[in-house]
Amino acid sequence: MDALLALDQGTSSSRALVFDRAGRLLASAQRELTQHFPQPGWVEHDAAEIWAGQVACAREALAQARGRVAAIGITNQRETTVLWDRSTGEPLHKALVWQDRRTADFCEQLKQQGLEPRVRALTGLVLDPYFSATKLRWLLDHVDGARERAERGELAFGTVDSWLLWKLTDGKVHATDISNASRTLLFDIHAGEWSDELLGLFGIPRALLPEVRPSAGGFGQAVEFGVPICGIAGDQQAALFGQAALQPGQAKNTYGTGCFLLMHTGAQARASAHGLVTTRTADGGFALEGSVFVGGAVVQWLRDGLGLIRSSAEVQALAGSVPDSGGVMLVPAFAGLGAPHWRSDARGAIVGLTRGSGRGHIARAAVESIAFQSAELLQAMQADGAALTELRVDGGASANDLLMQFQADLLGLPVLRPQITETTALGAALLAGIGAGLFASADEVGTIWQLDRAFEPRMSRDEAHTRMAQWGRAVRQVLAE
Numbered sequence: 291m292d293a294l295l296a297l298d299q300g301t302s303s304s305r306a307l308v309f310d311r312a313g314r315l316l317a318s319a320q321r322e323l324t325q326h327f328p329q330p331g332w333v334e335h336d337a338a339e340i341w342a343g344q345v346a347c348a349r350e351a352l353a354q355a356r357g358r359v360a361a362i363g364i365t366n367q368r369e370t371t372v373l374w375d376r377s378t379g380e381p382l383h384k385a386l387v388w389q390d391r392r393t394a395d396f397c398e399q400l401k402q403q404g405l406e407p408r409v410r411a412l413t414g415l416v417l418d419p420y421f422s423a424t425k426l427r428w429l430l431d432h433v434d435g436a437r438e439r440a441e442r443g444e445l446a447f448g449t450v451d452s453w454l455l456w457k458l459t460d461g462k463v464h465a466t467d468i469s470n471a472s473r474t475l476l477f478d479i480h481a482g483e484w485s486d487e488l489l490g491l492f493g494i495p496r497a498l499l500p501e502v503r504p505s506a507g508g509f510g511q512a513v514e515f516g517v518p519i520c521g522i523a524g525d526q527q528a529a530l531f532g533q534a535a536l537q538p539g540q541a542k543n544t545y546g547t548g549c550f551l552l553m554h555t556g557a558q559a560r561a562s563a564h565g566l567v568t569t570r571t572a573d574g575g576f577a578l579e580g581s582v583f584v585g586g587a588v589v590q591w592l593r594d595g596l597g598l599i600r601s602s603a604e605v606q607a608l609a610g611s612v613p614d615s616g617g618v619m620l621v622p623a624f625a626g627l628g629a630p631h632w633r634s635d636a637r638g639a640i641v642g643l644t645r646g647s648g649r650g651h652i653a654r655a656a657v658e659s660i661a662f663q664s665a666e667l668l669q670a671m672q673a674d675g676a677a678l679t680e681l682r683v684d685g686g687a688s689a690n691d692l693l694m695q696f697q698a699d700l701l702g703l704p705v706l707r708p709q710i711t712e713t714t715a716l717g718a719a720l721l722a723g724i725g726a727g728l729f730a731s732a733d734e735v736g737t738i739w740q741l742d743r744a745f746e747p748r749m750s751r752d753e754a755h756t757r758m759a760q761w762g763r764a765v766r767q768v769l770a771e
């Protein structure tokens with residue numbers, strides 16, 4: 291059987307999924323990943339735990355599938371920065387997660403020096419701690435001896451895809467793909483190569499860097515499984531691919547830990563004048579992207595921080611226990627605000643509380659905050675001239691019907707949820723299928739996409755504008771702090 295194994299290493303968990311070539315799910319396994327918060331605004335993962343959890347999932351899913359797997363595709367939380375020793379394969383420090391804000395001051399200094407326009411022109415990104423370059427610099431500056439060892443070629447840098455690839459190939463392959471490279475702030479997205487100018491600007495020795503390859507193609511052999519790795523993409527670009535959003539103007543939003551709205555812009559890079567970034571897609575094209583740092587994670591906070599619910603799925607019933615949020619607005623700027631505001635200093639707030647506000651209102655405000663933030667991204671895309679007619683959705687929180695309906699209401703657009711909401715993993719599996727030569731071209735992906743449910747807008751546009759204006763006021767309060 292020509293099955294495909296996707297390794298989906300996300301922020302909250304690691305997953306392994308086996309699909310057949312028609313995109314049907316045959317087996318899956320999952321492990322939660324420990325989140326480390328050593329200081330306010332700092333977020334770390336243990337790279338050894340990432341590897342151990344991911345390989346355990348792969349073994350479990352392969353045992354369930356009991357079939358022959360033709361190829362492996364890797365997809366991953368992007369930007370998260372791992373530094374390891376090439377001879378021992380040991381990480382030198384915990385991985386600095388994309389949500390980590392410790393390099394905010396350094397980014398600010400670079401902005402003060404007027405460097406942002408040049409960085410933006412080369413990378414399509416903004417100077418924000420979100421991206422890898424300043425995290426890698428922090429590691430080189432704070433781990434004893436790291437910079438000297440890096441210059442001697444003893445260390446390797448990678449985003450999580452490179453780290454997993456290195457481990458899977460027993461240290462034989464140090465590579466990444468173009469979609470992950472384009473999230474580092476070190477990659478010239480137009481030339482399609484690492485930029486010496488940016489390496490100089492951030493003080494990063496070239497000897498640390500992985501080789502950049504196309505997203506579908508050969509990445510070496512996974513030694514333990516005896517299977518070739520034939521696809522790699524950052525999780526949001528993999529989701530865009532798995533949603534078969536391959537034509538200019540097609541867009542998807544993924545509701546995971548964060549929310550990531552990407553619109554394909556074809557073979558042309560388009561720059562945003564409204565706070566979005568430009569990034570490379572898995573099919574070698576370009577996309578406009580808006581990234582929200584806290585999406586589904588606000589529901590995790592209701593669960594773990596407030597103890598309002600016992601599982602994420604329970605939020606729908608609690609939020610649905612009230613007709614609306616009763617004027618309560620929750621701005622989950624727990625890790626600053628990403629697009630379109632880019633304010634790493636912002637912190638969260640709940641506003642509009644009255645004596646009548648209860649658990650239901652707070653839960654509803656939390657769920658609505660996910661849709662409000664996503665709607666701001668879509669507004670930014672529209673302001674940049676995009677004419678969207680529908681939005682494809684996926685990710686853990688897209689299971690929430692109340693959220694999806696509210697999203698359609700705010701946007702005034704149909705929200706289309708596919709039958710497979712594990713679109714990220716599906717995208718990685720399909721890329722591996724293309725890389726392994728099982729599919730002739732990316733066009734075959736379009737035939738696999740199947741609709742589960744379309745959420746049509748029900749709210750009047752007046753009401754939607756009023757709600758967006760209320761949200762805008764709450765955000766301004768947070769930004770004014």
Ligand SMILES: Nc1ncnc2c1ncn2[C@@H]1O[C@H](COP(=O)(O)OP(=O)(O)O)[C@@H](O)[C@H]1O
Nearest residue numbers: 300301302546547586587590602603686687690
């Ligand atoms: N029914 C739900 N309603 C809202 N949020 C949910 C629901 N189910 C899961 N989530 C949230 O979705 C996120 C998990 O989605 P997932 O796609 O697995 O994330 P990731 O890829 O970032 O690890 C968690 O933050 C969780 O709180």
Ligand SMILES: O=P(O)(O)OC[C@H](O)CO
Nearest residue numbers: 300301367368546547548
């Ligand atoms: O792990 P996710 O699904 O929240 O995705 C993380 C993003 O890739 C960060 O840019």
